[in-house]
Amino acid sequence: MELFGIWIAALLTLGIYSFLYKDNPVYKATEAIFVGVSAGYWAVVYYFDNIYKKFWEGAVTSDNPDYWMYGGAVLGLLFLTRLFPKIGWISRWPLAFIVGATAGLYMVIYFVTNAMNQTASTIMDIVARNAAGEILWMDTLGTLVILVGVVTGLVYFFFSKEHKGVFGTAAKVGTWFLMITFGASFGYTVMSRMSLFIGRMDFLMSDWLHIIK
């Protein structure tokens, strides 16, 4: 069964890679399997881990049922009305609930973690010293770079003031920082994408063909 599985996996892998040569029926077939299997996978996992384990066992078959959870199940069922165009508008209720809950949670956590605490961690003595009180020049430079980068970056994202004079210069410096940031992201993203392919090649060459260890 294990060997059979490896062959299946290898054939599916090659089927998808055939797209790199050109779009073809084999790729389309593997893509269709991909869409079907993923949707099925998610549905099964969400059914057993949530609907069964949490709701059914927690609220229906439990000795000490949590009746509040029926509220969630009702909202969930209302979501499914979207499948029927005539009553589909009811699905806006559970949607409204999710949107509201997310908005409420995000409003504070983003403000606190990504705005206030990031501001706080930029506020520090620029001159970095070690325990003995000697100045650490590289760290001091780094702190200064962060200070300048954050301030000018924020200036760039100011929309209600024209970018002229000192403000304009600051905004321009801000874009330089943004570009270096994007460059770093770019390099890292390339690294990630290559790793994905290395993983697949490792599977084909070692698990399937046994060319390498």
Next chain:
Amino acid sequence: MKIQVQKNELDIVKRLVLSASVLFLIHSEASFSQESAALTSNVTDTVLMTAPQPPISVTIKDLPNDRGSAVHISWELSPDDNGSGKVTGYIISRSESQSGPFEVVGDAVRGANEFSDNQTDDSKQFYYKVEAFFEYLNAAGEKARLVSVSTPGGPVQSVPQWFNANRKWAMLWLLVVAASIIFFIEKAKKGDQIYVRKIAGIDAVDEAVGRATEMGKKIYFVPGIQDMNDVQTIAGIAILGRVARLAAEYDTWLEVPVSKAMVMATARESMKEAYTSVGRPDAFHEAQVHYLTDDQFGYAAAIDGMVVREKPATIFYMGAFFAESLILAETGNSVGAIQIAGTAQPAQLPFFVAACDYTLIGEELFAASAYLSREPRQLGSLKGQDVGKAIFLLAIIIGVLLATFHIGDILFLFKVTN
């Protein structure tokens, strides 16, 4: 089977090494090495078999800033918990009366000096005891413990709090920014002008549309792969309105391939309105906005094919983009199209910046849509957010100056810890 043999052999070797090392460490009082991290020591030397001393000055109090049902216990380490390995950990137990019986509510590893009992009853008082213990394997090879003699402390009763005092400054700033957002929305609704600065990518729209007209080629507008519930898609559609108006004026074919049915409906509406507003409702065809597929890569591949076949002069990417961004931008670039992109997905921005002529970065996308639509909600929020940015910007500048010249500290105003 092979593994089994190895395992047994190793087991023996490991035990020998462990007992030797633990004995050595205990005798020499050397600092306990993290490397030989044996939880259970194998000790046969009876001289060492004394219970560790209990932790000192145990503090028991209601856990602050919570919804009740929790008590916080902290202590100073047992004098034996000094890296000698004589303390394996601490046991925390509680009782409703000072004399017991005590039930264990948790444990802590050596070196730890606090514990939260999260299973209390707000209507009852509890006494707590923190004991240090030493765990070893006895002659029969079973785990055994030597436990310190500790006196119980308390009583304490857990209570829920009405306000989380750690978060007072967060609340203040949140209210200030929220108030300014609402204030500016109201102001914009009354018709007050709210200034939005120029945005390079948007200024280039005219030129880009003009170029397509000159060349007699199509314009593509790609609104991303998210549905209408994503603010980026909404911002993208607002920009589409502006592009459509220009396309209608110049009489250039604007094509909008979409990946979600809802987006298709909204985009059609918005384009029809734009064509009507410049007096050319007849020039709009529903076929200009068409659905391809919901699937991420399927959508990218389909646009790819269209771009290669039709070689549009100008392509706009405005909305939420993910990994498909680079496939789209690369293909558009390879046919020599002018490309203007805008997204708030930080990981995709590099690809747009490197492969497109103009890129609206993050918030610029929203600013552009506010700027073009002149909608009070959007304009007001943009201005309100700027107030927030101003607060944080000033805080950083003032804070750094104060800290660098050792004048004062305003960190507490912004640092939110649990």
Next chain:
Amino acid sequence: MMATMATIATVVVGLTLIYVLYRTIKGRPVERRIVFVYIAFSVILPLMMQISPPLPITGDVLKVYDNIKVLQPGSKVLCAFDYDPPSAPELQPMAVAFMKYAFKHDLKVIIMGLWPQGPQQAQMAVEEAMLDPEVAAKNLQEGIDWVNLGFQSGNEFVIQSMGSEFKRMFPKDDRLVPYDSIPLMKNVVNFSNIDYVMNFSSGKPGTVEWVQIGVDRFGVKMSAGNTAVQAPMVYPYLRAGQLLGILGGMSGAAEFEKVLDEEGDASTFLLAQMFAHATVIAFIIIGNIAFFIGGRRKKITTPQVK
């Protein structure tokens, strides 16, 4: 033998890039399928060489190590697996190395996932760690030494609810053992009973949500292993002390393996990673040389920022 052939092939393939450069300057760029072939070779050939190049250990990885090495035996570590198979080449080696370290040092591992695939990836990591003779000798038991709580839907709301009670989100573990019957989870009510959190994350929900809720709201101590796509975005959290360390992408995984002395997949993949980067860099350089020598395409010339 194979390694030598691969090395020779690499040199030959590398030299053909000069021809690509020549064609590109002449305005006859090669078609994209040719580029695909180069990318394929840049990974296949180095994998055949079976060499792990020397790698210096960077500060961020050391920070992770410094923080986990002070964990005392018996410490309860929550391991959040928030990724799916595509990210496994980057994150699985980190997870395996971490599991081996944790098991060898008697840390109690509590596994959970905000991604449905997470617990299954965790299971594989545990299986692989158990193959290590030293770990196998410990005869670790599920439920006592480690537990897999499984997956729960709700994304960041799961972390939020766990702040008051784990059991609410995980009434049973992944083997269907009721929460109260798991010896390891006895007296573990919420984050305040957890000594450390290790998060392996490839997107949302993941490290960002863990920092926002787990760290800033409930005060856990946490390090993260991230895919390289996500890593740059979480660096500000490192500087702010919200994260204690970051492992970024394949190179982060290789460094982590090295610092824990658990060399595994990432170390062997590193050479392929290097060659792949070299290929991408080479193509960017070729493209840009042609761009500047071969004359830029006529386009709008106004600068992007005014």
Next chain:
Amino acid sequence: MRREIPILITSVAGLVFAVSYFIPHFPFGESESIFGDWVTIVQAFAIWLGALNLIKVSWEKISRKKADWPFALLIVISLVATLLIGFIDGYRGLNAEPQYSFRDPGTSFDWLFRHVYTALTSTMFSMLAFFVGSASYRAFRARNLQATLLLIAGFFVMGGRVPLLDQMIAPIWDYPFFSHLADWIMTFPNTAGQRAIMIGIALGVMSSSLRIILGIERSHVGGGTR
């Protein structure tokens, strides 16, 4: 009614989560837990909505014999097969003694995950490696100052994060300079830029959340400006 009820639901849910951050006391802390449960359950149903919708859309394609309908049929077959495998495993496990889970090692569902699902998703995404390659050749140009800065930073990060540049200079200078440089770029300039973006986005999220809770923004319930 069709508008008012959803807006009310939105505001109540939003307020509970926002207020309980500051007020842990009853009823906020408790409602937050109950609502948290609801979110997880609703999300599970939403996933099912997606799967059922996929069947519905594919079925329409098949019954009308639209272009590529055999592939739509394949989607339905593979989806139903996955569901069947999962449910058979799941219910067998629930009725067994001792119970086991639908995805325990050794079950068919776990086999499907390890050999089919993993192969498909991983390969699909790994194609991005090729697209990055061709994009680097055909699109990433130093066309202006911004793109130039981006590419230079990208070059040092790509070359420094793996021992590529360090190995090149190793014969003349045995010091991992580029590794440290990449580290420095990540720790300082990258952090600065990311932080500026982060603060901006945080304020954006905060303001749109505020508008949603106050009912000013109601596009999610099918309404426009108030």
